[in-house]
Amino acid sequence: MGKRNRNRQNQQNRDQRPEGSRSRDNAGWGAGYSEIIKENKLFEQYYRELNIVPEGEFEEFMEAMREPLPATIRITGYKSHAKEILHTLKEKYFKEIQDLEIDGQKIEAPQALRWYPDDLAWHTNMSRKILRKSPLLEKFHQFLVSETESGNISRQEAVSMIPPLLLKIEPHHKILDMCAAPGSKTAQLIEMLHADMDSRKTKSLSPSLHFIPFLLLSHMHSFLLSHGFVIANDVDNKRCYLLVHQAKRLNSPCIMVVNHDASCIPRLQLEHDGKKEVLFYDRVLCDVPCSGDGTMRKNIDVWKKWTTSNGLQLHGLQLRIAVRGVEQLAVGGRMVYSTCSLNPVEDEAVIASLLEKSEGALELVEAVADLPGLKFMPGITSWKLMTRDGQWYSNWSEVPEARHTQIRPTMFPPTDDEKLQSMKLERCMRILPHHQNTGGFFVAVLVKKAPMPWNRRYPKVMSSREVAELREGHVPAPSGAGVGLGVLASCPCPGHRGLTHTSPSPCSRPPPSKKMKLFGFKEDPFVFLTEEDPVFPPIQAFYDLSPGFPKLNVLTRTHEGKKRHLYMVSKELRNVLLNNSERMKVINTGVKVWSRNNDGEQFGCAFRLAQEGIYTLYPYIRARVITVSLEDVKVLLTEENPFLSRLGEDTHAQAKKLEMGSIVLKYRPDPKDPSSPQCPIELCGWRGKTSIRAFVPRNERLHYLRMVGVEVFQDKQGKKAGRTTEAQEGSTELGEARGREEGGTQEPESTDTDQNGSAKSKGNGLEGAGSA
Numbered sequence: 001m002g003k004r005n006r007n008r009q010n011q012q013n014r015d016q017r018p019e020g021s022r023s024r025d026n027a028g029w030g031a032g033y034s035e036i037i038k039e040n041k042l043f044e045q046y047y048r049e050l051n052i053v054p055e056g057e058f059e060e061f062m063e064a065m066r067e068p069l070p071a072t073i074r075i076t077g078y079k080s081h082a083k084e085i086l087h088t089l090k091e092k093y094f095k096e097i098q099d100l101e102i103d104g105q106k107i108e109a110p111q112a113l114r115w116y117p118d119d120l121a122w123h124t125n126m127s128r129k130i131l132r133k134s135p136l137l138e139k140f141h142q143f144l145v146s147e148t149e150s151g152n153i154s155r156q157e158a159v160s161m162i163p164p165l166l167l168k169i170e171p172h173h174k175i176l177d178m179c180a181a182p183g184s185k186t187a188q189l190i191e192m193l194h195a196d197m198d199s200r201k202t203k204s205l206s207p208s209l210h211f212i213p214f215l216l217l218s219h220m221h222s223f224l225l226s227h228g229f230v231i232a233n234d235v236d237n238k239r240c241y242l243l244v245h246q247a248k249r250l251n252s253p254c255i256m257v258v259n260h261d262a263s264c265i266p267r268l269q270l271e272h273d274g275k276k277e278v279l280f281y282d283r284v285l286c287d288v289p290c291s292g293d294g295t296m297r298k299n300i301d302v303w304k305k306w307t308t309s310n311g312l313q314l315h316g317l318q319l320r321i322a323v324r325g326v327e328q329l330a331v332g333g334r335m336v337y338s339t340c341s342l343n344p345v346e347d348e349a350v351i352a353s354l355l356e357k358s359e360g361a362l363e364l365v366e367a368v369a370d371l372p373g374l375k376f377m378p379g380i381t382s383w384k385l386m387t388r389d390g391q392w393y394s395n396w397s398e399v400p401e402a403r404h405t406q407i408r409p410t411m412f413p414p415t416d417d418e419k420l421q422s423m424k425l426e427r428c429m430r431i432l433p434h435h436q437n438t439g440g441f442f443v444a445v446l447v448k449k450a451p452m453p454w455n456r457r458y459p460k461v462m463s464s465r466e467v468a469e470l471r472e473g474h475v476p477a478p479s480g481a482g483v484g485l486g487v488l489a490s491c492p493c494p495g496h497r498g499l500t501h502t503s504p505s506p507c508s509r510p511p512p513s514k515k516m517k518l519f520g521f522k523e524d525p526f527v528f529l530t531e532e533d534p535v536f537p538p539i540q541a542f543y544d545l546s547p548g549f550p551k552l553n554v555l556t557r558t559h560e561g562k563k564r565h566l567y568m569v570s571k572e573l574r575n576v577l578l579n580n581s582e583r584m585k586v587i588n589t590g591v592k593v594w595s596r597n598n599d600g601e602q603f604g605c606a607f608r609l610a611q612e613g614i615y616t617l618y619p620y621i622r623a624r625v626i627t628v629s630l631e632d633v634k635v636l637l638t639e640e641n642p643f644l645s646r647l648g649e650d651t652h653a654q655a656k657k658l659e660m661g662s663i664v665l666k667y668r669p670d671p672k673d674p675s676s677p678q679c680p681i682e683l684c685g686w687r688g689k690t691s692i693r694a695f696v697p698r699n700e701r702l703h704y705l706r707m708v709g710v711e712v713f714q715d716k717q718g719k720k721a722g723r724t725t726e727a728q729e730g731s732t733e734l735g736e737a738r739g740r741e742e743g744g745t746q747e748p749e750s751t752d753t754d755q756n757g758s759a760k761s762k763g764n765g766l767e768g769a770g771s772a
Contacts, residue, residue, distance in 0.1 A: 036300050038066040043293065043306050046386055052342060052377065053432060064434035069297035071131050072123040072158045073144065074116070076151060076191055076250065081679050084707050085152050086119065093140045097124075102134050113158055114373035116165075123158055123437070143706070149699035151249030156184040157298070159431050159441035162374070163285055163338045164188040166367050166445050171195075173228045173282040174572070178262040178325055180232035181239035183246030185287060189230050190250050228282075229254040229573050235261045237587075244588040251612045253553075254570045256577075256589035262288075263320035266583045267328065270575050279576070280330035288318040290339035290346050294440025297433060307388045311343040315411055318350050326354065326362060327455060329448045338443040342432075344383040345411050347442040348425050351379075353410040354446070355423045361450040364427045367443075375435040379428025379444070381420055382413055523587060524557040526577055535563060535607075539594070542605035542661065544623035555590055566594040566607065568616055593617045597662070608662035609684040611696050618664060618682055625664045626654045626685075626692075630676050630708055633667050636683065637705050641691040655687055663687045665694065677707045 044062065047053065053061045075082050075089075089110075098109035110124040131141055147153040164185055169175065169192040180186045232247065232255065234240050240259045247255045260266065268279040291310035296302045322337055329335050337354075339346050355362055385393045385407060393399050396409045414420045431441040450456075529535065531551045539545065553574055556563040567590030569577070577586065593613030596606055609617065628636070629648045636642065644652050655663075667681040681704060684695040696704070702712050 036303055038296075038300070038303050040303050040306055042308065042388070042390075043303075045390070046308055047342065049386070049392070050344065050380075050383055052344070052380060052430060054377070057434065060434045061432060064432075064437070065296050065440075067297060068129070069157065069439060070123045070437055071126045072113075072121065072156060074122075074154045074156050074161060074188070075120045076154065076187075081152060081677075081703075081707065082120065084677050084679055085147065088706060089122070093143060097126075097137060097140055100136055102130055102136060105130070113161075115371040116161060121158070121161060125437075139711075146699045146702045149249065150697070150703045151187075151251065152703060154184055154187055156188075158436075158438045159294075159340070160184055160439075161188060162371065162429075162431070162441065162443055163287060163336045164192060166336050166370055166443065167192075167283045167285060167334055168370070169193055169195075169228075169283055171228050174279065175228065175230045175283045175285070176265075176281040176325070176328060177230060177232040177285045177287075178265065178321060179234060179287050179289060180257075180285075181234040181236060181243045183232070183243040185285060186230065186232045186243060186255070187246050187250060189232075189285065190247065190252050190255055193228050193230060193254060194252065227570075227572050229256065229570055229576070231256050231258060231281075231576070233258045233260050233262060233265055235259070240587045247588075248612070251591050251615065253568050253591045253616055254573060256569075256573055257587040259585045259587050263317060263324050265324060265328070266580075268576060268580045268583060270572075271579050276579065279328075280333070281328055282330055282333050284325045284329050284333065284335040286322055286325040286335055286337045288314075288321050288337070288339055288346075288350075290314060290318070290341040291343060292340050294340040294342050294431075294433075294442075297439055308343075308386045309388045309406075311341065311345040312385070312406055312411070315345050315349060316408065318346055319353055319410060322350055322354050323357065326358065326446065326448060327452055331448050331450060333448050335446045335448070336443060337446065338441065340439065340441055342430060342440045342442065344380060345385060347430070347444075348379050348381075348383065348428060349411050349413070351428060351444050351446075352414055352420075352423055352425060356414060356419070357453075359453045361448060361452050363447050363449055364424050365445050365447050366427050367429060367445045374429075374431070376429040376431050378426040379430065381425050385411055523585070525559060526555050526557065526581075526586060526589065527559055528552065528555045528574065528578065529566075535566070538601075538605050539607055542624070543609075543621045546620045546622055549620040554593075562596065564596050565592050565610070567591060568593050568613060591616055603659060603661035605661060608686070608695070609664065611684045611700065614664065614682045614684055621664060624658060624662065624687075625666055626651060626658070626687075628665050628667050630667065630670075633665075633681060633683075633704065633708050634710060636665060636685065636692065636694040637696065637701050637708075638710065641688065641693050643691050647692065655692060658687050660687050660689060662695075663692070665692075679707075681707070 047061075048058060075085050094110050097107055100107040105125075107130075108125045110122045112119040113121040113123060126137070131137055131144075144153060144155060148155055167175070167189075169189065171193060173193070175189055175193065177186050177189060232243055234243055234257075237259050240257055244257050247257060258265075269276045270279050271277075291306065291314060292299060292302055293306055293310075296306075318339070322335075325335050325337075337351060341347065351364065355364060387393075387403070387406075393407065393412075395412050395415065396407075399407050414423070428442065428444040431438060431443075433440050529551065533551075536551060540549075550568075550571065553568050553571060555567050555569065555574075555577075556565065557567075558564070569590045573589060577589065591613045592610045593616060594607035595610050597608045628651050632647050632651050635646050639646065644655055647655070663685045665683040665685045667683075669678045669680065670676055671678070683704070686693045686695060694701070705712050
């Protein structure tokens with residue numbers, strides 16, 4: 001049976017079902033989970049007994065857990081377009097949807113999260129199902145989808161935004177995200193790393209530079225060059241690619257995605273002044289795997305799957321990950337531990353055990369002042385354990401030997417009252433769903449005051465001579481900060497458990513490294529180009545790159561054959577890659593700045609500019625830049641190959657002076673015209689023989705069109721329709737905007753040119769905008 005006949009037969013079978021057994025699409029927005037009853041007696045019994053909910057509020061707590069989770073969005077704060085997007089949301093979409101009533105539910109006007117800075121996070125009582133399926137919200141939903149794809153908006157649960165804020169990130173920080181997938185918090189970390197683009201922090205620059213995004217400035221002036229980066233890790237190889245998709249939306253050269261078990265993530269090295277040093281991170285985000293009972297409002301299946309065993313089984317892994325996190329944290333650094341669970345076995349028990357192991361090296365710090373307006377409950381200092389059959393244990397001495405493999409001493413509160421009081425566990429923060437209409441969450445902030453006890457004698461890196469002496473049985477003298485720190489608390493070597501050493505010993509050094517085992521898909525190599533690489537001279541001449549262009553930061557993904565794409569990474573990430581290729585499995589890094597054009601050599605350069613890397617590359621380009629007007633931007637984004645005569649006189653004159661090939665189309669705002677977008681726009685384009693074409697991905701194209709006052713939406717039949725806003729009605733009739741640079745997440749094979757020199761796509765390449 002052919003595919004068409006199978007589809008027709010399946011449709012007939014669906015139509016013949018009884019009315020009550022139709023698919024979820026015909027049964028209302030809440031269908032599909034109707035079989036799951038939002039009740040779990042064990043859950044209620046457990047949390048009633050633990051008293052984590054204030055007295056008299058438990059019924060309200062349970063009622064909130066059964067309600068759908070509100071829709072929440074966050075605007076990407078570091079991008080220059082943030083203010084424009086916020087203005088569009090407030091003045092257009094929020095006004096259109098307020099006071100709507102859908103299926104008897106009144107849609108309230110979205111409200112800003114009081115505790116999130118600069119009104120960049122908003123929530124509404126709309127559930128995600130209503131947002132996706134209500135015809136009245138179709139345009140708003142399409143706006144959210146396209147802006148999310150272009151990296152300008154993130155749809156993220158409110159409580160999930162808290163940990164990155166508590167890290168207090170600065171541009172020079174080296175950041176490790178230990179369990180990063182699916183990537184919403186990672187994206188937030190990248191935003192905060194680049195947050196110095198605010199004009200308040202560039203007052204010393206000329207006024208014309210205040211409009212330029214931070215990614216641009218970071219390469220234009222050495223004093224603004226960010227030495228910070230984010231290394232985002234996840235143990236699941238497949239989820240790493242979801243993480244890559246999230247990170248790529250932000251087009252940052254300061255992010256690297258790696259694939260390791262967080263509990264034993266390798267210690268990396270950096271090279272400075274010819275010497276190798278251990279990489280210690282300034283900030284560590286430890287958002288560990290958990291039972292997820294705080295997510296019941298969105299993950300309905302947790303209701304039927306939850307038992308107390310979930311937390312007991314995860315406690316050991318959570319503690320190992322947290323220990324590895326503080327090991328890799330620099331002294332003076334800050335680590336945030338978080339879970340989406342309310343269970344103290346996964347929360348306070350892990351923090352208490354970590355503090356006890358640290359012997360004063362860690363401090364649990366107060367974070368109330370960092371998020372004014374956030375309602376939370378302080379951490380608890382007393383809790384009990386319950387098995388899935390309802391048996392309670394108050395301390396380790398009550399646990400029968402038969403259960404010692406499932407229940408461990410670290411799951412209980414410390415028995416020493418003085419030690420327990422010194423930990424100040426009340427500084428932990430537990431967010432309850434009914435207090436601010438959110439999910440449930442737990443977060444704790446730790447500051448490292450000294451090296452961990454078991455690390456104090458470890459030298460930074462052993463030299464080859466020391467390794468040879470160690471193998472021959474000679475113990476080299478201690479070096480670095482490890483000298484004179486006293487007795488090693490316990491020997492970490494297998495077979496020496498419980499032993500201590502009062503003098504330098506091989507046991508005080510890390511065990512010799514083993515060859516790393518890699519799992520999952522084998523990635524293409526990351527190959528950095530040399531300054532003498534033959535690919536550079538034609539690029540240098542064609543784009544007239546400035547002398548300060550960092551050629552050494554350019555990489556490709558192949559050792560042999562033609563280079564299809566060229567990427568750029570920050571200076572510090574280059575350092576990480578070059579010195580740790582044998583220690584880690586890198587999934588992705590770098591932002592694409594050039595793509596090969598098969599016929600480009602006849603125009604002087606085989607590589608065209610890539611839109612995703614334009615903000616990184618633009619400061620170095622001194623040729624092939626055309627300044628365009630607002631009307632020119634509209635024409636370029638709504639017509640496939642507009643003739644030069646369709647553009648403004650000044651733009652036409654600039655284009656006439658350039659040969660065919662890749663170009664930058666630059667728009668600068670007019671402060672005297674408040675109705676125009678007050679932020680810069682840089683677009684990649686192609687100068688043909690008689691026309692110009694914009695090379696912009698579909699979702700970015702839609703974003704820029706909205707910025708210049710053109711709304712583009714998709715009707716129910718899947719056809720795209722374009723129309724002007726009221727301000728432009730009656731003027732030029734604009735066609736549909738459907739140009740795309742990339743099909744899905746695939747990259748275009750190449751770009752050829754037609755007989756007139758106009759660019760045309762090949763494979764999954766460029767698709768023009770509709771005719772006007």
